[in-house]
Amino acid sequence: MNFNVQRVTQTGVMIALSVVGAMIKVPAITGTPALDSLPAFFAAVFLGPWYGAITGVLGHLATALTAGFPLGPLHLLVAFEMGIVVLVFGRLHQWHKWGAFFVAFVMNGILSPLSFVPFLGYGFFTAMVVPLMVATGLNLGLAYVLIHGRQWVLKQNHA
Numbered sequence: 703m704n705f706n707v708q709r710v711t712q713t714g715v716m717i718a719l720s721v722v723g724a725m726i727k728v729p730a731i732t733g734t735p736a737l738d739s740l741p742a743f744f745a746a747v748f749l750g751p752w753y754g755a756i757t758g759v760l761g762h763l764a765t766a767l768t769a770g771f772p773l774g775p776l777h778l779l780v781a782f783e784m785g786i787v788v789l790v791f792g793r794l795h796q797w798h799k800w801g802a803f804f805v806a807f808v809m810n811g812i813l814s815p816l817s818f819v820p821f822l823g824y825g826f827f828t829a830m831v832v833p834l835m836v837a838t839g840l841n842l843g844l845a846y847v848l849i850h851g852r853q854w855v856l857k858q859n860h861a
Contacts (some may be wrong), residue, residue: 705743713753716745720761724768728840730833733769734780737837738762742788743806743845748852751792775822776821783814803842 723737746754762784766777769829773780787810794802815830 707751707774708860709753711756712749713745715742716749716753716757717760720757721764723841724761724765727835728833730837731829732772734762734765734772734777735830735833735837736765736768737841737844738765739784739788739810739838739841740844740848742784743791743842744848746788746792747845748850751789754792755785755789759785776818779817780814783817784810787814803846807835807838807842811838 719741720738723740725735727733728735728737739758742754742758742761744754745757759781762781763777766773766780771777787806790809791802791806794805811834813833815827815834818830819827
C-alpha cells in the first residue's frame with residue numbers, strides 16, 4: 703500500500719461519502735443494510751483495494767452507529783467482513799470485472815449473513831439475506847455505473 707497525501711485525502715472523501723450512504727437505508731430488522739459500501743467499491747478500483755477496504759470498514763461502522771449498534775460487538779465482525787469483501791472485489795476487478803461484481807455480491811449478500819448462524823441462528827439469516835442482497839445489489843450496481851461512467855468520461859476527454 704502506497705501512502706501519499708493525495709490518496710489519503712481521496713480516501714477521506716470516500717469515507718465521508720460512505721457515512722452519507724450509511725444514512726440511506728434498505729429496510730431490514732437490524733436497520734443496517736445501507737448504501738455505505740458504494741464509495742468503498744469505487745475506492746477499491748480507483749484508489750486501490752486496501753483504500754477501498756479501509757473505506758468499507760469505516761463505512762460499516764458508520765452504518766452501525768446510525769442504527770444504534772443493534773448487533774453490539776458483532777458489528778466488528780461485520781466491519782471486518784466488509785473490508786475483506788471490498789479487498790477481494792478490488793483485487794478481482796483488476797483481472798475480471800464481471801467476476802469481481804459476482805463474487806462481491808455472493809460474499810456480502812449471502813456468505814456474510816450466513817457467518818452469523820452460529821451466533822444468532824438461521825432465523826437471523828433468513829430475515830437478513832434478502833435485504834442484504836438488495837443493498838449489495840444497489841451498492842454494486844451504482845458502483846458499476848460510477849466506475850464505468852468515470853472510465854468513459856476519461857476516454858472521451860482523451861479522444
